[in-house]
Amino acid sequence: MTPPRPRSARGDGPALRHEILDATEDLLIETGSEDAVSIRAVAGRVGVTPPAIYRHFPDKQSLLFEVCSLQFTRLGEHLDAVMAMEADATARLEACGRAYVDFGLAHPEAYRIMFMGRSDGTPDAHRDDVLAAAGPFMALVDVVTDVAGELGSEREPLAIATVLWTAMHGITSLLISKPNFPWPPVDELVAEVCATHLRGTFGQE
Amino acid sequence: MTPPRPRSARGDGPALRHEILDATEDLLIETGSEDAVSIRAVAGRVGVTPPAIYRHFPDKQSLLFEVCSLQFTRLGEHLDAVMAMEADATARLEACGRAYVDFGLAHPEAYRIMFMGRSDGTPDAHRDDVLAAAGPFMALVDVVTDVAGELGSEREPLAIATVLWTAMHGITSLLISKPNFPWPPVDELVAEVCATHLRGTFGQE
DNA sequence: AGGCTGTGTTAACGCGGTTAACCGACGGCG
DNA sequence: CGCCGTCGGTTAACCGCGTTAACACAGCCT
Numbered sequence: 001m002t003p004p005r006p007r008s009a010r011g012d013g014p015a016l017r018h019e020i021l022d023a024t025e026d027l028l029i030e031t032g033s034e035d036a037v038s039i040r041a042v043a044g045r046v047g048v049t050p051p052a053i054y055r056h057f058p059d060k061q062s063l064l065f066e067v068c069s070l071q072f073t074r075l076g077e078h079l080d081a082v083m084a085m086e087a088d089a090t091a092r093l094e095a096c097g098r099a100y101v102d103f104g105l106a107h108p109e110a111y112r113i114m115f116m117g118r119s120d121g122t123p124d125a126h127r128d129d130v131l132a133a134a135g136p137f138m139a140l141v142d143v144v145t146d147v148a149g150e151l152g153s154e155r156e157p158l159a160i161a162t163v164l165w166t167a168m169h170g171i172t173s174l175l176i177s178k179p180n181f182p183w184p185p186v187d188e189l190v191a192e193v194c195a196t197h198l199r200g201t202f203g204q205e
Numbered sequence: 206m207t208p209p210r211p212r213s214a215r216g217d218g219p220a221l222r223h224e225i226l227d228a229t230e231d232l233l234i235e236t237g238s239e240d241a242v243s244i245r246a247v248a249g250r251v252g253v254t255p256p257a258i259y260r261h262f263p264d265k266q267s268l269l270f271e272v273c274s275l276q277f278t279r280l281g282e283h284l285d286a287v288m289a290m291e292a293d294a295t296a297r298l299e300a301c302g303r304a305y306v307d308f309g310l311a312h313p314e315a316y317r318i319m320f321m322g323r324s325d326g327t328p329d330a331h332r333d334d335v336l337a338a339a340g341p342f343m344a345l346v347d348v349v350t351d352v353a354g355e356l357g358s359e360r361e362p363l364a365i366a367t368v369l370w371t372a373m374h375g376i377t378s379l380l381i382s383k384p385n386f387p388w389p390p391v392d393e394l395v396a397e398v399c400a401t402h403l404r405g406t407f408g409q410e
Numbered sequence: 411a412g413g414c415t416g417t418g419t420t421a422a423c424g425c426g427g428t429t430a431a432c433c434g435a436c437g438g439c440g
Numbered sequence: 441c442g443c444c445g446t447c448g449g450t451t452a453a454c455c456g457c458g459t460t461a462a463c464a465c466a467g468c469c470t
Binding site for chain 1: 238317320321322323324332333334336337364367368370371372373374375376378379381382383384385386387388389394397398400401402403404405406408
């Protein structure tokens with residue numbers, strides 16, 4: 001029943017920590033449910049007893065958030081890559097939105113943990129204001145600034161970016177939470193919302 | 206410690222059921238956390254032992270959803286009342302959006318349970334497609350139809366309403382989940398998003 | 411060599427949802 | 441009138457959860 005148990009680490013400090021993060025991410029993806037990822041399950045997969053986890057993470061929330069945060073680092077890189085491929089600012093904006101939604105749908109449980117959870121359950125390292133200064137949001141502000149430069153707008157890019165974020169989040173989170181609602185195809189939905197905002201915000205026809 | 210224990214019901218069938226619903230709602234509002242509302246806590250407040258709950262509800266999820274669903278019935282009534290007060294269709298639309306967001310912020314935990322939870326955790330009686338045919342969403346479709354009638358639009362109201370829902374949900378859920386993000390005032394946010402959609406969708410200046 | 415630190419263990423606590431088994435009171439029926 | 445089923449509660453218990461305390465053993469520093 002426990003053949004991989006005889007696993008034991010020596011003076012290797014952060015090796016197990018890494019394994020724990022990997023195992024947690026795997027479990028999160030496999031089960032697709034935050035609740036199914038128990039400390040005991042993670043420990044079992046790594047081949048270690050549950051309290052060992054606490055030598056490397058203060059509590060379950062921090063572990064989960066660190067895993068999701070790693071995934072979101074990849075989102076940031078993905079966004080950068082996507083935007084580098086589009087010359088037109090408005091095309092960049094739409095590509096950006098689509099990449100955001102796609103990412104959320106590809107990692108639904110991670111998205112839920114980071115953006116659909118209780119505020120007081122989030123560790124200090126992932127406070128709301130930290131998020132506002134983080135890569136993905138700032139990247140969005142940059143794109144909006146570019147679009148505003150091309151099309152002209154009197155409103156400040158940060159406010160526009162905030163609204164756009166709520167729009168993309170609205171799509172993403174509802175698709176995750178209510179997948180059986182009679183949605184139109186995701187592509188259409190995103191394109192429509194982006195177009196609506198472009199027209200509504202920059203008065204473009 | 207347990208003076209209200211000697212409570213006991215006779216042939217009153219659904220009386221206790223009602224008490225359980227009330228106690229659950231109270232607890233949900235007081236604690237503001239789904240997790241704090243344990244079966245044991247509810248039972249204790251009603252003055253009954255935990256297994257008694259299961260004579261009236263199949264499991265905790267169903268109990269919680271029934272409570273939230275009751276609150277949302279009130280949202281429907283509230284929406285109706287709000288919309289009856291506005292003559293102008295576009296004003297009705299904005300009032301509708303504001304009422305939706307306000308409701309979510311006033312009942313954050315209920316909103317989270319109904320619209321920010323896992324899809325497979327929701328009882329059958331609250332499936333996604335049931336929601337699409339329910340009062341509040343249909344009310345929105347009606348308003349959109351009115352606006353489209355006033356301003357003219359070639360797109361179908363149902364698609365427009367869906368987009369508007371995602372927009373209002375985006376605002377509501379992010380405000381709930383990330384209250385410390387540097388948001389603009391809620392009123393401004395809602396007004397801005399509504400205006401943007403009106404311009405972007407109906408081409409109104 | 412001796413002790414400190416870092417990293418794992420075993421054992422246990424308390425709480426959670428939920429189930430099984432029992433049990434008394436009420437209402438209908440022979 | 442007395443039996444009996446069902447309704448609506450009880451007590452006891454199961455099992456999994458996050459987490460903590462106490463302990464143990466390795467290797468490095470002095």
